Amino acid sequence: MHSYDVIIIGAGPAGMHAAQALASRGQQVALIDDNPAAGGQIWRGVNNHATQSARAALHSPLITTYYQTRVIATLAAQQLLVETPNDAHLLHYRHLVIASGARELLLPVAGWTLPGVTGIGGLQALVKAGMPITGKRVVIAGTGPLIWPVAAFLRTHGAHIVAIAEQQSLPRLVRFGLHLARYPGKLWQAMSYATQLIGVPFWHDSHVIAISGTTHSTGVRIQRGEHQFQLACDYVALGHHLVPNLDIAQSLGCATTPTAITTTDLLATTIPHVYAIGEARGIGGLDCAIAEGHLVAAVICQDASASAQWHQRVQTERRIATAIAATFTPPHLPPLAADTIVCRCEDVSHGQLQHAPDWRTAKLQQRCGMGPCQGRICGAATQHLYGWGPDAVRPPLRPARVATLALLHAISPTAE
């Protein structure tokens, strides 16, 4: 068993800054992430001054990094069971910081299971990982502030952006733009994306009705206001803003809402010694995540003056988060056809689910959410489609090897 003063789950900007700030105060830190490198989703493959210095700061003798490592179970006595590509470990913490970030909300629509249909951030991540995009025709649809940087990124890499279809109304988007104008840095960023996207058709009040193709997406049908039309394309990037990753917090027994881990102003969850920072505390963006990384280190080390200073900063950043949440609320969805797949892992359709009373019944009777992703896609989708709440979270949190689970027997021979 390895023991640490603080274990941080998630090596995105929040977790990286927390690790660095804790190590600078003499704490022994473990930083865990399921990706092959630090940076989270937003800093994947990004190489600038901010990312270089954040990555360099992790080379501290006080920081142990566990990459490609998944949390399989949260255990009694402040322990975690984690799985690496070749091994498994029990890790003990005095304090636990959950920086588990967010994922895209992917909502079902006819044809969304076809190869070539990806998340919006998903397509960007795949391109950064080597997928060719030059000359490909891409339609980006859904809602959320992620649309803009991703569209600009794809275009810079040679994609032909056929159109951007945003579900929100124009007045709502204008209100958001006016709010952004209060923050010169953010406004500047928005203007730079807009400049990179000159000439790309942008439609508000628009959504995807169906994606066509037999073995790959070849086209998409869009509803724009009263009109419908068909667009030919190679890829459809679909996303409906972000949802926080709450499963680890829920497994620990922390109180959560559908959009955040519940915390105090000083980041404490409802479980002693457990803190939450970054997107898992509610979608707040990069600067908010970084500020909360610093704040949690100050709080854990009882550094009152640094706490006060970073708390102030966090409050400012959270105001922007509130504006984002108010603008890009879960969209109104057109009714699904009965044969539209909702649970991709188990191929459960809307027709099989629409009369189910709740998530638990759908799991037990239809196997909805019982596949390898363990409801990470359809759980959030069914919450929007049918208003189902989440069921209790049980270990293993991710599919795990038998040898990993056998470690549990080693510590507690009477455990199930």
Add this chain to the structure above:
Amino acid sequence: MATITVFINNHPYTCDAGNSVAGAIAQAHQQLVTTRQSVHGMPRTAVCGMGICFECRVTINSNAHQLACQTPVATGMQITYEETGYA
């Protein structure tokens, strides 16, 4: 960027060393291709790109159900998936 050789369904393929397995497969075919059949036989491949949806799972060095999007390529890596006749 440095390149390395991996084997995709037993065919050697030279790709960028910084690629993920999902990126390498897409590079080899110049597009995303079907790498899995769903329980009802529908074509599927990577969607979320970040280890959430599990749609990209392939066999890597004889270990089944590895996430192609979260696994970096390595020299000599054997990547296999069922070729279904889907493009």
